[in-house]
Amino acid sequence: MSYEGGGPHPGTAHPTRPTSDRTGGRPAGSPQWLPVVLGTPTADFEPRPAEDQVYRPDTVTDGWSTRNFTVRAASVRGYLHRHRGTPRQDDLAVAVHPPTGAVVFAVADGVSAARHSHLGAALVCRAAVREILADLAAGGLVDWQNVVRQAAWQLVEQTRTLLGLAEADPAVAEEAMASTLVAGMVLPDGPTVSLIQVGDTGAWVLRDGAYRSLLDGKLHTGDAVVSSAVTALPRTPLVSPRSGLLGRDEVLLIGTDGFGDALGDGTGQVGRYFADRLARPLPPVRFAYHLDFSRETYDDDRTLLAIWPRTEA
Template identity: 50%
Template sequence: MSLFSKFRGPDDAAAGAAADPPPTAAQPAEPIALESNSYPVWPSDRPIVVGRPTPVFEPVAVGDEFRRVPYRPDTVLDGWSTGAFTVRAASMRGHLHRHNGAPRQDDLAITHALGHRLNVAVADGVSGAAQSHVGATTAVRYASQWLADSAPAGDSDIEWHTLFQYAAWALIEQTVTVLGLPEADAGLADQLLVTTLVVGACDALADGTVSARLAAVGDSAAWLLSGGQFIPLLGGKSASAAGLSSSAVDGLPRVPAEIATARAIVRPGDVLLMGTDGFGDPLGGGDGQVGDLFRGLLAGRVPSLVEFGHALDFSRETFDDDRTLVAIWPRPQQ
């Protein structure tokens, strides 16, 4: 039975009942052969359903009110291994934006150096800001490059406040490009380009573990998947005294006086996750069906790029936000 059949609807589960379990990364999947010039049936032609699904529809093109240059795809999918790390990453429009023609407001960027340093940035443009997708892309590209150029190696402290201040200024400067203004306008950036940002500098250690230094503004978050548990490291929705999550989002270009930071050691068998609330909200504490799905996907194995993206594009009623997730596994040094 397919690893993910338990999360599909009854018809999907029956259709996949005879499928073999997905192979691990060390055992590549057998290619699907074409026979009699017919297209093979492949499980990814349907979304993985968790609980009650969202309606099925053809995505709508991005509307005229949003910038069309540079081109912004519905989905970004990336993954590779280098030195001490294996990475899988995906960013995609949620069902709401696919339905109403808004662009993908999430984005991600990753840089690596000499196989022993990985720099990751994930951002979620705030829905109420009309050009927040531009803000998200600007923030992740600036932050990942700043970490590559300026973050010290090892356990040294990173000047997080400096990073977020410079990233905020990069957003403000975008008002010249986006609006054609003669000079940058911080007020308009705060209206149009608002975005969350979570960043991480990951260093390979001699004992085969990875040291991660993390920081965030807004509700994008980081988790450690260890021993089958999703351990929150930082970010995520804040809760009221009554235990209710707040929908209010802080974001750049406003930089808080105190930056949320965290450190973690990622051991072999663990997975470091960084993502937006499109993943974090349905994950919750990791004890439900979404947690089960991603435990099966990530724990003890590395999925293919397409498998990773297919799982992140799961269908669950009311959870229709854009989703971005980066997964990092320590990789034994050769």
Template identity: 35%
Template structure:
């Protein structure tokens, strides 16, 4: 299995020698998952990968992205989440991990009492933000810290998608520049595309635990569709999905690739794009 290159790879791709982060030996450079889940005659094939970016590899910094995939206890709903720790915070990877873990647990609790169309997304993100603020205050050893003070050390964007295997309904929400897409031959963004139509591109984002209003996503998923949740490490080079990166990934992900191949594809080489890369894809 070789490296995947889309367009001009840039010099860094062939020259960076990855260095570990001595402060976080427990944190893997790359994590990968792949399996199938079944419910009511439908099968969902899952692939997920989070890959440390070239910049973090070069400077010996921890991977700040995280993902989660799980089902509810009854198997009806697949929950896919991606979080991207804000790079300025030394402990933002902890915020990303906590966001997807707590968010997944809260969603399972919610879906045990109501159907997905009724998910109170704004309240959910308020609870996740409070969870991160409390966790951060404990981690930093000062219960008096405000959410803003915690956010200076650890903050994260997050996207959650809920796929109903009984009906094909897809429901999701995002804070920040993680994003939810549907791949149906081509790429269909389920939320506004970052910097789309902007004269000046910006990397500034709103991130938890600061208050933020989530951007919702809704779709009806058909057999053969692919639900894809991305960090901006993949979303930025993808753009609106109509360019070279979109065409290449759409072809690679027409069907579920082997797990290791999927991770290599998520970590594709392309000049100037050196951020952490995370993607969760679900083929129905």
């Protein structure tokens, strides 16, 4: 695919992409802003527009810092959806609660078989963040089970409205808008991380080039996915928050399986590449650029949220 800023004019064929070295570098003189190639690249083509009544951008990115944390986030449409002209089914939401200094977040992956799951992913992210912020504002503990219930209710109610149903039907909502969800927050005290999970969206801590998984999900051997089991909203399994400390030299990562499958156990080429790039915060646009790497067979949507504790330095 082509991008402005040094690449070919839209609608023209690209020159043959150079094969990257093991760090994802590109030979001098090659076009700028073409996707970084990690291993064998995916097919080269111009993306089709997302054919949907609701505007859904190909790529979103965000980045900011508070006194305690630096945040970078991006969601990019996968190569398969770009080729088919279907919308990005991943989404994210991230906000700060100023009185406590907490960074509150949600990352979701719409189930591919559900026709409107791209809307579902957006709904559950916003609902989850809203409920966590409301609990923090009330001065009490976060009711994590209610966070899941409210996110699921959004899917059921919005499906009723979208499809013009006489009454809400969770079974229809599951067929139309099913979505995974990881939601949580990071508090400055510690810092302390709390997470809940519905489905196979993942979370990791990166430290000194090594990744430690924080949630249940897919099993990996190197770059290969061994198995997975997915439960998606609007189903509401019992959840219990995973909590722990985030070291001052660690990075919290929340990502959909478009990132997690390529990452594997973190010892392969993708893991090494991102360990280097995520050692310190990147500008938001460059963060999204690296997430949009080209690697054969890994063509799903990718969403990644990264949170760095800030130090006095």
